[in-house]
Amino acid sequence: MLKNEKDHDVVKKIELGPFPYEGMAATNATGDHTLMKLERRALQPKDVAIKVLYCGICHSDIHTIRQDWGPIKYPQITGHELAGEVVAVGSSVSKFKVGSKVGVGCMVNSCRHCDPCTNGFEQYCENGSVSTYAAEDRDGSITQGGYSTLNVVDEDFVIRIPDQIDLAEAGPMMCAGITVYSPLRHWSVGPGQKIAIVGMGGLGHMGVKIATAMGAEVTVITTTKDKTEDAIRFGAKNVILNEDATDFSKYKRSFDFMLDTIPYQHDIEKLLPMLKMNSTLCIVGIGKVTEPHQVGPFSLLKSRSSLSSSGIGGIRETQELIDFCALHKIKPEIKKIPMTQIDAAWKNIFDKKARYRFVIDMKM
């Protein structure tokens, strides 16, 4: 299984930590990233040490560092689309061994005993799941993310990556992929349905591919004209260009489900009339906490539609998504970059120039 046995010299297989590692940290809300040398905790019985080989760059990383979602402490390493190989395991680890190809997404712990946790919905943990970065871990430390060479994670929050999936492409499945897969599954998207994917960036482009594989007829609603061909290539049947002059009235009551991936505040009143009766617009693109969505009193009433939102997915469901992608040969469109180009990548994402996911390659 392991192609690069020599890489393992980064840590000895028998070593139990603590583990020194390097990461690219933001030291304030607006500045560039800086290389830092830090240490991961020594292995607890159920921990695995993962040599991070790839980490996708998500708009959430930017929102977090910019404090769009509230204050954080610096320095902070973000990244929650990790893919790599297990290099050491704790004494009770049963699911992984040294050499296992694995991924880690947006959370690394939860209470494990509430209703959502015991039913596979750790992301909705009643006591609060622990995010992969910028969250207070159970030991009081602040979690540091995947823009780094190594991580230590409880095996219950580690996903197995099958051989058919390229590790570099596995990264973006861990957040972008599961974030769109989970609501498409929950709202039973499938054959005979017309659905819309609003915004076609990191999340949206995976949404088009996954919803198409689920059998739905997909329409992409995008502000970026030059994404039209890509949308069709990814499986969309129609593209609606979302411009100020666009007459949305002709799409009234068109969709059985709409998945809104736009990561900033926008006019959802323009979108809601496109829902059929009893249908749902689910928001997975998360803007600033200071900029709430505006919902007029008749916008949902007219066709008993719902506005909802969904956060990533549970661990069981993330494993299911990975297997679904392997089965349907679904891959994110990625561009590999070295650690040193994170700042340039962030600028491109902000400027809507990503096509469609930057993935940090730790070996570059």
Next chain:
Amino acid sequence: MLKNEKDHDVVKKIELGPFPYEGMAATNATGDHTLMKLERRALQPKDVAIKVLYCGICHSDIHTIRQDWGPIKYPQITGHELAGEVVAVGSSVSKFKVGSKVGVGCMVNSCRHCDPCTNGFEQYCENGSVSTYAAEDRDGSITQGGYSTLNVVDEDFVIRIPDQIDLAEAGPMMCAGITVYSPLRHWSVGPGQKIAIVGMGGLGHMGVKIATAMGAEVTVITTTKDKTEDAIRFGAKNVILNEDATDFSKYKRSFDFMLDTIPYQHDIEKLLPMLKMNSTLCIVGIGKVTEPHQVGPFSLLKSRSSLSSSGIGGIRETQELIDFCALHKIKPEIKKIPMTQIDAAWKNIFDKKARYRFVIDMKM
């Protein structure tokens, strides 16, 4: 069936109209009501002429006249909780005869051929249902509501009132009753569920009674302390007083469904965390169109909850609600007033002093 045969002299049984009638109209957005003499159309084949005996006063009447929902033309007669007796029928009327006890709610027409219409959801008509007042009717005239002595309505939009139900009490079922019944039904409220009714006015008090009869455990959330005893009397198990200092965090993830009847803008962010995972807050109290609800980006995400809204109910469903109320002996709490006290009643409603529905008694 008819107790007051003599009342029928208001129109002759054989008369086909047009029908002179009197109504209390608002002549501008802020002033008092004025008695006006107008005329209803001559009977079309499927029309019934209804002698209005009672009409409930709904907050929608106030919103409409105040132009909270957009501009209207004056003079305008409101009222969409009509109860009365059929006094004349068109040549093709099959469901009613002279003397039938009937009700009319919030709509008097729809396209009849779209999906919602053909499935009993005329309120969500894709071509727009015609409201009982302040709407453009199919003939281009503006509909005039139930603060009046007589109305002419297509029999398809007329509800049969069974003998067990007092006509004065039937009025408020036609809007307040069906508006809460329809979402409680749609979201399958029943035994084993904990639900909240937010706001206990005309709609809310019917919501408490109906949801209790459906078998749910009901909690009332109200800003009005002196409604506590009433809430319990109507069937609620718990009452949460909604004050600035109220600590809502202890009710986090408490409810399987929340029905929000507050007819003005309010802080729904305070309410949403009380929903269990995958649950819905349904808004049926409609505020000003210029004051949209604010929904923060994480408010629905944290437990994949939904914000929805529901408008009145279909005709078939309204008939079902009436029969449900008859079966479960559910009645609105009403206070009868003469036509001349409409303005005072409106002030009381606005000041949260209604207990719980004013009903105009045309004979007073």
